Amino acid sequence: TVDVEVSESALVGLVLSEVFINPAGSDNGLEWIELYNGTGAEVDLSGYSVGYTLGSSLSDGYAAAGFDLSGSFPAGACIVVGGTTSSEANFSPSFDVPFNFDPDVQNSNKAMALFDVNRAQVTASTVPLSAVIYGSNSAGFLDSDGVLQVSGHVDSPESGNSLERVGETWNIQSTPTPGDCSLGQ
Numbered sequence: 001t002v003d004v005e006v007s008e009s010a011l012v013g014l015v016l017s018e019v020f021i022n023p024a025g026s027d028n029g030l031e032w033i034e035l036y037n038g039t040g041a042e043v044d045l046s047g048y049s050v051g052y053t054l055g056s057s058l059s060d061g062y063a064a065a066g067f068d069l070s071g072s073f074p075a076g077a078c079i080v081v082g083g084t085t086s087s088e089a090n091f092s093p094s095f096d097v098p099f100n101f102d103p104d105v106q107n108s109n110k111a112m113a114l115f116d117v118n119r120a121q122v123t124a125s126t127v128p129l130s131a132v133i134y135g136s137n138s139a140g141f142l143d144s145d146g147v148l149q150v151s152g153h154v155d156s157p158e159s160g161n162s163l164e165r166v167g168e169t170w171n172i173q174s175t176p177t178p179g180d181c182s183l184g185q
Helices: 055-064
Strands: 012-020 032-040 049-052 065-068 078-082 110-115 131-133 162-166 168-174
Touching: 012 110, 012 131, 049 055, 055 065, 055 110, 131 162
Parallel strands: none
Antiparallel strands: 012 032, 012 162, 032 078, 049 065, 049 110, 110 131, 162 168
C-alpha cells in the first residue's frame, strides 16, 4: 500500500497572491500584500524577503525598498503582510505580519516581488520567486522566470483597487479580499 496525499488545487509554490498598494487617500499604514503557500509543505520564512521599486531609485529595481520575512508558514496558508491600520479604506484586513511599507509603495508603473533570499542579497538583477509588474515596464523589472518583460503583467491599479493573481496572470480587483488566497480558482 502507498499513502497518497490529495490536494484540492495544483501546487503553485510560494507566491504573491494579492497586492493592495493604492488606497483612497493617504497610503500610510494602509497598504498590504497577501502571500500564499501553495508548496504542499510548511515553509520557514527566514531567508525570504519582499522587495519593491521606488520612483527615485529605478536602477535599484526590487532592491530599492523591502523587508525580510520570518516565522513558519503552514502549507495552504494565506497570510496578509502590511498595515498596520485596518479600516474600510483598505478592506479591513487582519494582519498576520504587521508592517508599514515605508517608504510607501508606488501606485503606478512599478513592481513588487517575493524573494527566496534575504533583502541584503537582492540586487537589480536578482530573479524573484514571485512578482507582479504593473503599468509600463520602462525600468526593466524581471519576472519570476528572469525575463525582462516588455510591459507589465497588469495595468496600474486605480485608487481602492488591488492586483490579484488569477492562475498564472494578474487582474485588477475592484473589491479586494485580504486573507482569501483563492488565486481565482
